[in-house]
Amino acid sequence: MSSRSRKARAKFMPATVDQQANDCTFVDAWVPDYGRKCENCGETPVVTGVADGRVVYNGSLCGVCSWGNSAAANPANW
Ligand SMILES: [Zn+2]
Numbered sequence: 001m002s003s004r005s006r007k008a009r010a011k012f013m014p015a016t017v018d019q020q021a022n023d024c025t026f027v028d029a030w031v032p033d034y035g036r037k038c039e040n041c042g043e044t045p046v047v048t049g050v051a052d053g054r055v056v057y058n059g060s061l062c063g064v065c066s067w068g069n070s071a072a073a074n075p076a077n078w
Pocket residue numbers: 038039040041042043061062063064065066
């Protein structure tokens with residue numbers, strides 16, 4: 001029952017990318033996108049978030065700029 005009401009709510013209130021980015025529990029996994037460069041520093045890959053097999057967060061920043069941690073330069077640490 002909760003999944004049905006959640007779907008209805010999403011239909012009427014489409015979440016923006018920013019809202020999704022702030023809700024980390026919404027994302028199942030962080031996936032590197034090597035096809036784009038970080039808007040801030042030009043590094044690749046940029047961060048995208050996947051939930052239920054679909055991209056729900058299309059980031060424009062690399063791991064380091066997203067998390068402010070140099071260890072995040074390696075997608076294996078995401
Ligand atoms: Zn960056």
